[in-house]
Amino acid sequence: MSNYSIKDLEQLSGIKAHTLRIWEQRYNLLNPKRTETNIRYYDDADLKLILNVAMLNANGLKISKIAAMSSVDISQEIIRLTDQSVDHKDQIQALTICMIELDEVRFEKVLSTNILKLGFEETVLEVIYPFLSKIGLLWQTGAINPAQEHFISNLIRQKLIVAIDGQMGNSQGKTFMLFLPEGELHELSLLFSSYLIKKHGHKVIYLGQSTPQADLISVYNMQKPNYLLTVITSVPAGDKVQEYVDMLGREFPKSEIFVSGLQALEQSLSIPSNLRLLSYAKEIKEILLRMEAQTV
Structure with missing residues (x-):
């Protein structure tokens, strides 16, 4: 009580x-x-x-x-x-x-x-x-x-x-790889992003919670996704956030990377050129809609 x-x-x-x-x-x-x-x-x-x-x-x-x-x-x-x-x-x-x-x-x-x-x-x-x-x-x-x-x-x-199970991806769409940093377990925002991406006809490679860096790199090299998306809610924290963001930019230079979450948004980070911070949930939907408009 x-x-x-x-x-x-x-x-x-x-x-x-x-x-x-x-x-x-x-x-x-x-x-x-x-x-x-x-x-x-x-x-x-x-x-x-x-x-x-x-x-x-x-x-x-x-x-x-x-x-x-x-x-x-x-x-x-x-x-x-x-x-x-x-x-x-x-x-x-x-x-x-x-x-x-x-x-x-x-x-x-x-x-x-x-x-x-x-x-x-x-x-x-x-x-x-x-x-x-x-x-x-x-x-x-x-x-x-x-x-x-x-x-x-x-x-x-x-x-x-x-x-998510009710949505079907499209083989003609882009490929998104979704994951959480190793130790991060807050998955709800990532799941909703997966739903939106599949709803808009794109393929999702969903790695989910606590993805080790080595596994992330391995899957990336096999699948070559167009986009990466992660959410940093509690892990990593402090100075480790900048290190993690730098790693993403360095290891995946040919993909556009979307990062959200409390730890990423509350700090003044130096952002790699291929990485973008998302500050609210509707932004991923807006990105998907712009992608659709560009293909029309």
Whole structure:
């Protein structure tokens, strides 16, 4: 069980701490505990409640009405609202609640409903990616544990793999080699890139997580791909990022290389002439569309 300050609840729910205190005093909405040194804190149940309350309040329900509702009524109203709403923020909040509660059935329903309404691509770009950013915030505050993060990441990974399997590459298209640096395991962005590339009729050589440099060079020499794409989220880090980027430019001079990820984007790197940094998910789609326009 995690403990949260009122500032944590503010960050996670979007409700100002001042407002939370008013709700607590006026409506007895929250029941803070105290440490042995008399410092107030909130638990998992308080977090789940305030996430639900924030979503209902954002959709027009008065706080006085919400405070009078039972926990069952609140849950039912959240489900009804999620099923009807097309607002991305509501869907992200719903996914967050599913993750905290480890509710796979509800997660599947929320995601499937979004895919039916928006299509798979827009669901990933407008709902899943912002949701993953929120997971990062939850990590920073200690609001989720590794099991919850792994639970939700694996469910998203399964959806991406199914979507990729539904796409057929084109022998007339370009060849992309996708990989993560050795030690890097954050695969979701790479999987989505694979989906987009195959959807646009190109061939994907997918090497996946933690690809050793020797293996990368070996496959490259056999396949001679037109493009390489990698994502550096956590490994390598620090000065090692520049070394890795330099290696890519040096070892694969005849291919265009796309690099994204937190570690690459947060540093001032010296970029080899055949390498390009991608700062957001839609950029790979824009590149693919420009490639199509050039072949028309």
